[in-house]
Amino acid sequence: xxxxxxxxxxxxxxxxxxxxxxxxxxxxxxxxxxxxxxxxxxxxxxxxxxxxxxxxxxxxxxxxxxxxxxxxxxxxxxxxxxxxxxxxxxxxxxxxxxxxxxxxxxxxxxxxxxxxxxxxxxxxxxxxxxxxxxxxxxxxxx
Numbered sequence: 671x672x673x674x675x676x677x678x679x680x681x682x683x684x685x686x687x688x689x690x691x692x693x694x695x696x697x698x699x700x701x702x703x704x705x706x707x708x709x710x711x712x713x714x715x716x717x718x719x720x721x722x723x724x725x726x727x728x729x730x731x732x733x734x735x736x737x738x739x740x741x742x743x744x745x746x747x748x749x750x751x752x753x754x755x756x757x758x759x760x761x762x763x764x765x766x767x768x769x770x771x772x773x774x775x776x777x778x779x780x781x782x783x784x785x786x787x788x789x790x791x792x793x794x795x796x797x798x799x800x801x802x803x804x805x806x807x808x809x810x811x812x
Contacts, residue, residue, distance in 0.1 A: 673745050676768055681737035683771025685712065685730065686778045689811050696804040705804070707733055711790045722783040726790045 684690075694705035703714035703724070710729035748760045778784075 673742060673749075676764055677738045677742035677745055678734070679768045679771045679775075680741050680764075681734050683767075683774045684737055684741075685733045686774055688713070688809070691809050693807050693809045694804045695807075705790060706809070709733065709736055713784075721781060722785070724790075725784040725786050726788065727786060728789045 688706045691706045691708040692711075694711065696702050696705075705711050706713050706715065707726075707729050710732040712726055712729035712733050714724040745764065751757055751760065
């Protein structure tokens, strides 16, 4: 049970940071937000003012499930280590990552003004009728 909770906590924190994500930049005739998420689109950058953005629940839940499964598998793989010193190091790293994730979740939920939507509406944001041309790039700790 502790492994599942730890992997969920770390996955939520990791998903909110957008450290590993796709960055979608849509070309329009006005300033448009950038969309982030891996493997699903989950949020926009701050585009109205510096502490606001859009959060898409469907993509966020999908990303948390994806990263939770990946992190849970990694924790189970690291649990097979037999050396006592490395087991202690692994547990300390997991606890530190959980604490950092809880702090990040707190700041993201209290400081940032998230506009919550179910889906990203194919990047149109309920404004454009036609599909937008968006360039997708992979962002890794950028």
